[in-house]
Amino acid sequence: MVNRATTVNQALNDAVSLREPQKIHEAMRYSLLAGGKRVRPVLCLAACELVGGTEAMAMPAACAIEMIHTMSLIHDDLPCMDNDDLRRGMPTNHKVFGEDVAVLAGDALLAFAFEHMAVDTAKAGVPPARIVRALGELSKAIGAEGLVAGQVVDIASEVVLGAILGGGSDDEVERLRKFARCIGLLFQVVDDILDVTKSSEELGKTAGKDLVADKVTYPKLLGLEKSREFADELNKDAQAQLAAFDPDKAAPLVSLANYIAYRQN
């Protein structure tokens, strides 16, 4: 999985090269290449290969997902939104480049994500009908409902995207959608748990924010112990959806689920 993240980083670096207008691209690259776990793109690639597709078929979509995710982080951190100074252990985008550039860099990442996905997936030889279906799926996931629910790119969508682009059957796509919904919820539960159990330094972002913001979280709703049990259950439910697939090909998704369940930051 570490190798996979490296491949994604390389693809992102190539996709958003440093060009005119220089300052905007610098700002885009600053946040896009700042690290992060690349869980979303790796899930997208794994789903594509699970249904018989190749890495090249899903790589532009995997990059697009990460661009959109980064856009949402940049805009969420703005002073008029969450007003955050730290992200992934570094100063937030607007702290470095100014608010005006941060707004534009986010907009540009969102627009470029669609360009990259439409143009480069076609270059990879994926049939146009699949691309249109995948684009509809992606944009639906990040529309007004997705963006504002604060979830931005429901984690299910990248798995579904990969499955569509890899040529999965309707049945396979739906099974993977269920897998991803469990994983997405799992991710959120673990995030909530980490927010109350880890320091800012360990997380690479401001800890304890949910408490300060008076946010509804799983530990507050269920208590810490029950939240951990719920996380275990979601992990099991997710992996049950993979039973119908070739175990060798499903292995990366199994280990991703475990990684999400047991991550420490």
Added chain:
Amino acid sequence: MVNRATTVNQALNDAVSLREPQKIHEAMRYSLLAGGKRVRPVLCLAACELVGGTEAMAMPAACAIEMIHTMSLIHDDLPCMDNDDLRRGMPTNHKVFGEDVAVLAGDALLAFAFEHMAVDTAKAGVPPARIVRALGELSKAIGAEGLVAGQVVDIASEVVLGAILGGGSDDEVERLRKFARCIGLLFQVVDDILDVTKSSEELGKTAGKDLVADKVTYPKLLGLEKSREFADELNKDAQAQLAAFDPDKAAPLVSLANYIAYRQN
């Protein structure tokens, strides 16, 4: 053309209906349905029909273009950008809904534009290959280069989009691209002229802004008289590109060019 704008308004109203999350959709609709000349969508529809397509083939693209245009206006007006209070004669989006909602409403309009175009154009029966090509064209036009050049959706792109979706030949698409480039430049020259010759009330937006902002404009570069001559020339060049088409079908584009050249606000 007035009828056409009404049809576009109806389609926009249907596409972005009032739904959850209520406040974001209210903000999206406030700016999207605030009027405006709908020059861009009307050009898109006219280009589609000029090459033999139907209105339904290009309507989702026409709406998508207007959504993206509106997004760029909302974000440009933000305090950290141009800090504008008036737009189309009304208080700007963030003045009414707050900055946080204005950022999200813009993001949601951009994302929904792609969803609407991908999903609804497919429903209209346009072949997927054409949709993918049109999506690539649209997103390229509004990527980092387009957004940051402040032009956002180069006016050429909507004409090219219409021509692609309507099934135009490569030759027809390129001829219309040239037409649109002339029109786009014409639009800018006339905008610059109006900024120095009209009042805020007549324009429905703050007049004299270019002077205050020390922006490079055509009247400043060429003088007012030469700017008007340049506008006439661009209008003639644009219309020359339409000579190869059926005059009846080209009539809406001819009158649009004249409308852009002779508009008073």
